[in-house]
Amino acid sequence: MGNQSVISIEAVIDYIESHLDGKLELETVAEAVHYSKYHLHRLFTETVGMTIHDYVQRRQLTEAAKLLVFSDKPIIEIAFICGYESQQSFSLAFKAMYKSPPAEYREERSFYPLQLRFILHRRTTAMEFTIQDIRLAEKKDIVDWMNLMRLVIDGYPVMDEDDYLAKLEESIDEKRALVLREGDILIGAMAFTYSPGSIEFLGVHPQYRNRGLQKLFLDALLETYLQGQEISTTTFREQDKADTGHRDMLLQLGFAEKELLTEFGYPTQRFVLPPKKQEDIQHG
Numbered sequence: 001m002g003n004q005s006v007i008s009i010e011a012v013i014d015y016i017e018s019h020l021d022g023k024l025e026l027e028t029v030a031e032a033v034h035y036s037k038y039h040l041h042r043l044f045t046e047t048v049g050m051t052i053h054d055y056v057q058r059r060q061l062t063e064a065a066k067l068l069v070f071s072d073k074p075i076i077e078i079a080f081i082c083g084y085e086s087q088q089s090f091s092l093a094f095k096a097m098y099k100s101p102p103a104e105y106r107e108e109r110s111f112y113p114l115q116l117r118f119i120l121h122r123r124t125t126a127m128e129f130t131i132q133d134i135r136l137a138e139k140k141d142i143v144d145w146m147n148l149m150r151l152v153i154d155g156y157p158v159m160d161e162d163d164y165l166a167k168l169e170e171s172i173d174e175k176r177a178l179v180l181r182e183g184d185i186l187i188g189a190m191a192f193t194y195s196p197g198s199i200e201f202l203g204v205h206p207q208y209r210n211r212g213l214q215k216l217f218l219d220a221l222l223e224t225y226l227q228g229q230e231i232s233t234t235t236f237r238e239q240d241k242a243d244t245g246h247r248d249m250l251l252q253l254g255f256a257e258k259e260l261l262t263e264f265g266y267p268t269q270r271f272v273l274p275p276k277k278q279e280d281i282q283h284g
Contacts, residue, residue, distance in 0.1 A: 006120050008033065009047045012040070013118050016056055020063055021081050024056045048118055049206035050154070050244050056083075058115030058154065061097050064090070068102055069111040075102050096241040099266060108265075112158050114242065116150045121185050124207050129180060134220045137177035137189065142168065144186035145179070152203035155246040157236070158264040167191070171200070178220060180213065190217045197229035218253055218273075231273045234261060238269070 030040045064082040079090035095101050171177040171191040180188035187208045191201040204213045236243035255271040
C-alpha cells in the first residue's frame, strides 16, 4: 500500500473524528475528501480492516459509552450528539454492540472502548516474515504493544487498560509474550499461558493482516512453547455484531468451537486447537 493512500486515509479518519456528531455516510465522507465512493470504500477497508460504516458506528458508540459513564447528559441528548436521529435507533445499535441498553450500561459505571481512533503507519513494506523473526517480548516493547492493542481493540470486548498493562508486564516477566517487529513498528504480538495452554491475546497490525502472521505466531507457539498441548482461547459468540472477523480467523486457523462462556459480564465462546489438529497444521 502506497504512502499516498495512507495519507488519504489519515485525512478520512481526521474528517470522521471531527464529524462524529453527524450522519457519516460513505457518500458524505467521499465528497469531503474528493474520492469516488467505490475507491474510498475499497481503500478504507483494505487499510483499516473494516468498512467506513462499521468504523464510524463503532467510534460513535464508543463516544456515546464514554458520555453515558462520565457525563450526566440525558440519553436522548447523547443519541443526538453521537449522530443518531432517535433514541430508539441509538438504543438498538448500542445494545447490539455493548450487550446492555444505554441506561443499564450507565448504571454499571464501567466504560470500555469498542473502537479507538485509528493510527496508521506510513512505512510498511512487503517483507516476508518467518518464525525466526518472532521473539520474546521485553520491557521496551510495552509502549508499542499497548498501541497495537488499541489498534486491534475490536477483537477484545471489555478491555480495561490498567488491568491489561499489569497482565502484560507479568506475561513479559514470565516469558510468555511474543512479538514480531519490522524496524520500529510492532506488527504482531501474542500473550499465552503454559498450563493450561491458552492464547490470551493475539494482535496483528491491520495494515499487515493479510500476510498470514496469525498462523506464524501459532506455528511459533506450537514449535517452541506449547508442543503437543491443547491450546484454548476465547472470542465472540456466533452472530455477535461486535465481532469484526476474529471468530472466522480462529476457525480458519483450525480451532474448534467449545462451550459458551460469560467473561467480565460479556457473552463469549471458548475455542480449542487439539494436538492432532496441530500436527496437520505443522505438516500441512
